[in-house]
Amino acid sequence: MSIDNRLAELGITIPQPAAPVASYVPAVESNGLLHISGQISVNEDGNLILGRLGEDMTLERGTAAARRCGIMLIAQMKAALGSLDRVERIVKLGAFVNSAPSFTDQPKVANGASELMQEVFGELGRHARSAVGVPVLPLGVAVEIDAIVAVKP
Amino acid sequence: MSIDNRLAELGITIPQPAAPVASYVPAVESNGLLHISGQISVNEDGNLILGRLGEDMTLERGTAAARRCGIMLIAQMKAALGSLDRVERIVKLGAFVNSAPSFTDQPKVANGASELMQEVFGELGRHARSAVGVPVLPLGVAVEIDAIVAVKP
Amino acid sequence: MSIDNRLAELGITIPQPAAPVASYVPAVESNGLLHISGQISVNEDGNLILGRLGEDMTLERGTAAARRCGIMLIAQMKAALGSLDRVERIVKLGAFVNSAPSFTDQPKVANGASELMQEVFGELGRHARSAVGVPVLPLGVAVEIDAIVAVKP
16 A cells, blocks of 8 residues: 555645745755654644643643654655655654653653654654753744655665 | 673673663664664663753763663664674764753763773774753653664675 | 865865864764764854853854854864765754743754855755754853765765
């Protein structure tokens, strides 16, 4: 089954990928790896998902924000590769979670993106990951996630 | 000399690698590079090394925590590669140090892992690195470090 | 035109690259990719550019600090590769901005380095990027940026 069909089966709509907020590009393919720029949390309507975990945002909403970052990452893969069937493996996610100093559930938040990758890509979606707290993110968003993806030629 | 013999000579015991805290995998090998998930500071007994540098943890204990992250990274290399002799080069460490805003010795902390890599792998252990402060880490640990390792086929 | 000529045309002087602050190396080339250690903000005189955005440093000075990190990255590329003409593509920049919790313009700060890469390398300088806030950086500097560069054999 193609990844596009799998997305349809899951009821996941891949939006237009976000244009970079600044003077860089969304993704660069080189030496078999696609490096994707950090994707910030944006909801289905294109509005920023703002907030800080442990302060003004629940774990549940943070996890949903991370899932949205994952959807934006998939949107960038599709734009960069032409077809999602060129994804050979999701290699690494780097998750940055806007966190109050007392909030220590960054892994649960990042799972929103990690579980999405496995739903969509199956075994190929199983990736390495780092997840850390940060005091603030661009524009005040709750989560930012970048990615490295191995691609078929 | 094999890396296992070198570890024995150094008196370093490599534990069972930690299972991921969440829905991802410890390491992914692709295109000659092994990307290893962020390893959090855990002591010899398997207990988390908690704390924040510049607040409730000394530099000395922070450096020891980073060394433990390095040992966990080596444990993941061994599990992923079968043999540590498949390590071609430690390419990059990414060190995240749980830091009070006044603590600026992240490089000294991260040296705990960097010096370990040179002890164990010699010239092949000399790596690029970034080291930054973060306000909080998963489960409240003191240090998290991820890695990129070049591997022999 | 060679990159050295382009730098001369732009009036950009590439300094001696910084020695690592600690026990690691400035850059590692492997599998077609050069991973460069995080470069901290240092001015033309070799003095650290200290400060925290949103607290004691303006956006303009922060952007200039990021540009200096970019110049140090180019200095490391030159030292590691022999010639800057071996740069095939700037693949990824990872920008860490010393930020008060209320400061959300990390992308504008990081543009100081991103725009430099495009000025110097043209199309080959267009890169993927992540930019996040951190509460503190080594030695108290304002910005730290690491990089991945694709290189010609």
